[in-house]
Amino acid sequence: xxxxxxxxxxxxxxxxxxxxxxxxxxxxxxxxxxxxxxxxxxxxxxxxxxxxxxxxxxxxxxxxxxxxxxxxxxxxxxxxxxxxxxxxxxxxxxxxxxxxxxxxxxxxxxxxxxxxxxxxxxxxxxxxxxxxxxxxxxxxxxxxxxxxxxxxxxxxxxxxxxxxxxxxxxxxxxxxxxxxxxxxxxxxxxxxxxxxxxxxxxxxxxxxxxxxxxxxxxxxxxxxxxxxxxxxxxxxxxxxxxxxxxxxxxxxxxxxxxxxxxxxxxxxxxxxxxxxxxxxxxxxxxxxxxxxxxxxxxxxxxxxxxxxxxxxxxxxxxxxxxxxxxxxxxxxxxxxxxxxxxxxxxxxxxxxxxxxxxxxxxxxxxxxxxxxxxxxxxxxxxxxxxxxxxxxxxxxxxxxxxxxxxxxxxxxxxxxxxxxxxxxxxxxxxxxxxxxxxxxxxxxxxxxxxxxxxxxxxxxxxxxxxxxxxxxxxxxxxxxxxxxxxxxxxxxxxxxxxxxxxxxxxxxxxxxxxxxxxxxxxxxxxxxxxxxxxxxxxxxxxxxxxxxxxxxxxxxxxxxxxxxxxxxxxxxxxxxxxxxxxxxxxxxxxxxxxxxxxxxxxxxxxxxxxxxxxxxxxxxxxxxxxxxxxxxxxxxxxxxxxxxxxxxxxxxxxxxxxxxx
Amino acid sequence: xxxxxxxxxxxxxxxxxxxxxxxxxxxxxxxxxxxxxxxxxxxxxxxxxxxxxxxxxxxxxxxxxxxxxxxxxxxxxxxxxxxxxxxxxxxxxxxxxxxxxxxxxxxxxxxxxxxxxxxxxxxxxxxxxxxxxxxxxxxxxxxxxxxxxxxxxxxxxxxxx
Numbered sequence: 001x002x003x004x005x006x007x008x009x010x011x012x013x014x015x016x017x018x019x020x021x022x023x024x025x026x027x028x029x030x031x032x033x034x035x036x037x038x039x040x041x042x043x044x045x046x047x048x049x050x051x052x053x054x055x056x057x058x059x060x061x062x063x064x065x066x067x068x069x070x071x072x073x074x075x076x077x078x079x080x081x082x083x084x085x086x087x088x089x090x091x092x093x094x095x096x097x098x099x100x101x102x103x104x105x106x107x108x109x110x111x112x113x114x115x116x117x118x119x120x121x122x123x124x125x126x127x128x129x130x131x132x133x134x135x136x137x138x139x140x141x142x143x144x145x146x147x148x149x150x151x152x153x154x155x156x157x158x159x160x161x162x163x164x165x166x167x168x169x170x171x172x173x174x175x176x177x178x179x180x181x182x183x184x185x186x187x188x189x190x191x192x193x194x195x196x197x198x199x200x201x202x203x204x205x206x207x208x209x210x211x212x213x214x215x216x217x218x219x220x221x222x223x224x225x226x227x228x229x230x231x232x233x234x235x236x237x238x239x240x241x242x243x244x245x246x247x248x249x250x251x252x253x254x255x256x257x258x259x260x261x262x263x264x265x266x267x268x269x270x271x272x273x274x275x276x277x278x279x280x281x282x283x284x285x286x287x288x289x290x291x292x293x294x295x296x297x298x299x300x301x302x303x304x305x306x307x308x309x310x311x312x313x314x315x316x317x318x319x320x321x322x323x324x325x326x327x328x329x330x331x332x333x334x335x336x337x338x339x340x341x342x343x344x345x346x347x348x349x350x351x352x353x354x355x356x357x358x359x360x361x362x363x364x365x366x367x368x369x370x371x372x373x374x375x376x377x378x379x380x381x382x383x384x385x386x387x388x389x390x391x392x393x394x395x396x397x398x399x400x401x402x403x404x405x406x407x408x409x410x411x412x413x414x415x416x417x418x419x420x421x422x423x424x425x426x427x428x429x430x431x432x433x434x435x436x437x438x439x440x441x442x443x444x445x446x447x448x449x450x451x452x453x454x455x456x457x458x459x460x461x462x463x464x465x466x467x468x469x470x471x472x473x474x475x476x477x478x479x480x481x482x483x484x485x486x487x488x489x490x491x492x493x494x495x496x497x498x499x500x501x502x503x504x505x506x507x508x509x510x511x512x513x514x515x516x517x518x519x520x521x522x523x524x525x526x527x528x529x530x531x532x533x534x535x536x537x538x539x540x541x542x543x544x545x546x547x548x549x550x551x552x553x554x555x556x557x558x559x560x561x562x563x564x565x566x567x568x569x570x571x572x573x574x575x576x577x578x579x580x581x582x583x584x585x586x587x588x589x590x591x592x593x594x595x596x597x598x599x600x601x602x603x604x605x606x607x608x609x610x611x612x613x614x615x616x617x618x619x620x621x622x623x624x625x626x627x628x629x630x631x632x633x634x635x636x637x638x639x640x641x642x643x644x645x646x647x648x649x650x651x652x653x654x655x656x657x658x659x660x661x
Numbered sequence: 662x663x664x665x666x667x668x669x670x671x672x673x674x675x676x677x678x679x680x681x682x683x684x685x686x687x688x689x690x691x692x693x694x695x696x697x698x699x700x701x702x703x704x705x706x707x708x709x710x711x712x713x714x715x716x717x718x719x720x721x722x723x724x725x726x727x728x729x730x731x732x733x734x735x736x737x738x739x740x741x742x743x744x745x746x747x748x749x750x751x752x753x754x755x756x757x758x759x760x761x762x763x764x765x766x767x768x769x770x771x772x773x774x775x776x777x778x779x780x781x782x783x784x785x786x787x788x789x790x791x792x793x794x795x796x797x798x799x800x801x802x803x804x805x806x807x808x809x810x811x812x813x814x815x816x817x818x819x820x821x822x
Contacts, residue, residue, distance in 0.1 A: 073690045
């Protein structure tokens with residue numbers, strides 16, 4: 001008899017939409033031992049299933065949804081789900097992650113992951129009720145919004161957990177999102193667009209099963225220690241993040257001078273206090289503050305989801321969850337200080353099923369293009385799309401989702417492909433790396449974050465590394481201990497940043513692969529060995545508590561993974577994503593930042609005068625490649641790196657295509 | 662006497678209580694085996710924790726034909742003894758809160774027993790939406806809260822005079 005796979009449900013669900021068939025297979029235990037689950041598992045499957053010639057919108061592309069070994073367990077956040085595919089927005093590795101109840105429910109139903117291939121002739125949705133799995137007709141739901149679709153499925157199938165796509169994705173907007181239970185978006189990289197291209201409107205899941213862990217006594221201790229690490233965290237103790245959610249970053253980012261404003265012209269927004277976390281709490285929150293004021297993903301004491309309702313005015317009745325990135329995208333980037341409009345914009349983007357970050361960025365880019373005379377009123381279909389015009393911004397969202405006029409046609413492509421269709425000059429004003437729009441943090445003002453954008457596997461993005469380390473006031477000794485340079489704790493300095501980004505990327509890959517949340521490892525530094533170092537350098541008394549992923553995973557699975565082995569798994573995950581991108585043509589030249597960050601200084605605010613120095617940046621890339629074991633000339637992965645990580649089959653494929661150094 | 666008190670106003674919907682409950686009582690993670698349940702209304706942003714209220718006049722105890730449900734003297738918890746239970750499910754039907762569950766694997770009914778006076782769910786509820794308090798505590802907190810509002814209003818009114 002085969003050894004029991006603790007922590008996992010044990011089955012993969014394969015859905016072939018072309019044939020209309022669903023197959024259940026045992027979970028590949030060798031694969032999860034090497035890649036854990038979630039993003040790691042999906043990345044590896046994507047590499048195997050999608051070759052370099054596949055078109056993202058073709059039936060040959062696959063949609064991968066995966067949970068990890070801690071999803072659905074008691075512990076420091078266990079609700080995150082990973083969605084991976086070849087991105088239609090960027091043409092490279094694409095994935096997105098959401099905090100849900102969906103992932104645990106899928107495991108209780110008996111499945112660790114879903115592999116969707118092919119394309120259905122007519123719209124369908126996938127219904128999973130424990131052992132019973134079927135594809136159902138969704139013709140009546142075609143074109144309907146995410147909220148309505150979710151309502152219908154919940155009504156029809158007794159409160160199932162729902163993942164749905166909206167009209168924007170169906171209309172071919174390249175940054176369509178998959179939205180879980182109304183508000184939780186796997187927003188980035190167009191995962192919803194891929195799902196819609198397969199004619200898969202939604203997935204509903206309910207499960208009644210159980211998940212067992214290998215060592216329950218040890219598990220309880222490890223989980224409790226992680227929990228107490230959060231309770232003792234400085235940041236958590238202030239309750240700022242809990243009470244204000246990610247929107248705490250509006251005030252914080254503005255004070256530190258990295259809040260992108262009027263596209264990326266500036267990094268300080270004069271109206272930030274009108275769109276702040278405090279303002280949301282006081283104006284829209286329906287629950288009493290300060291506790292709890294928020295809603296939580298599965299098993300999370302941080303509860304950072306902001307739920308609110310607009311009570312008066314023309315957007316009265318709009319309700320839902322908002323996050324910092326959406327506020328940055330529709331707020332400061334568009335120069336809009338009208339919170340009703342920003343909140344409303346985010347909610348209609350959710351209902352249309354579009355990534356709020358890419359959508360807001362696209363509109364902000366249109367605004368700057370107009371000011372720079374790159375596009376005219378005819379292009380804008382009569383919209384007075386200037387910075388600060390909230391009504392025009394909201395109108396632009398409708399036009400993009402419905403692909404109306406030139407603005408809708410190009411707006412649905414994202415700023416990179418839209419700029420490509422317009423002019424070289426237009427490209428200068430986009431904030432993309434590898435075709436992906438940047439989030440709300442100015443690279444010039446936050447050197448580590450900026451560097452992370454350049455090397456992120458899904459294009460400009462903070463959620464590969466998420467090096468909040470440089471934003472919080474930690475003793476320089478910790479920077480020295482962890483990253484070899486005390487400057488690592490300094491937002492404006494370059495020292496130790498490649499090391500810092502690499503470490504965060506590796507642990508972050510683990511977080512995304514086990515099904516936990518990035519905030520516990522970066523934002524809060526509950527993650528071993530940071531609490532230990534804080535304890536040492538702040539000379540704290542009493543016991544140190546920390547969240548030790550290696551012990552957590554070991555207690556769940558019984559595999560006994562060390563901290564070093566954990567980082568190795570992280571490296572393996574990152575290298576598979578790199579290998580996928582290499583096959584898609586990604587090289588050193590693509591690991592860069594948008595030109596403007598090397599050329600234009602931040603004009604005002606706390607980061608006034610800051611710029612990204614190109615020479616320094618190039619040296620950082622050299623250093624990063626050295627850490628990663630990649631070739632400094634080309635950016636290809638070195639043979640010995642793949643051998644060290646036991647990625648022999650990946651090596652074989654790259655070798656055949658002449659893509660190894 | 663302490664009671665398990667559920668407060669939807671403080672609940673964030675994290676469901677740690679469900680997981681802690683099923684783990685301590687059954688050794689596995691499974692909301693369907695938990696004695697406590699958070700019902701989520703995502704569209705409205707409301708989460709409601711529910712479970713056994715250990716009623717003073719407990720309908721489950723009254724309808725049980727074999728007296729498998731009794732009140733514990735130490736904790737005052739309403740307890741179901743699966744060894745006596747004949748599996749007739751009358752308690753399940755009589756309970757107004759849906760607090761009696763059926764374990765499909767073990768084929769027995771189960772309910773909250775307050776973890777013998779040390780409820781695990783409470784240890785994981787950071788916002789105290791689930792608390793183990795005396796009714797006096799609950800009363801007093803509410804009285805003080807409303808009084809504080811009243812006092813603030815009075816003070817403002819006095820300042821205007």
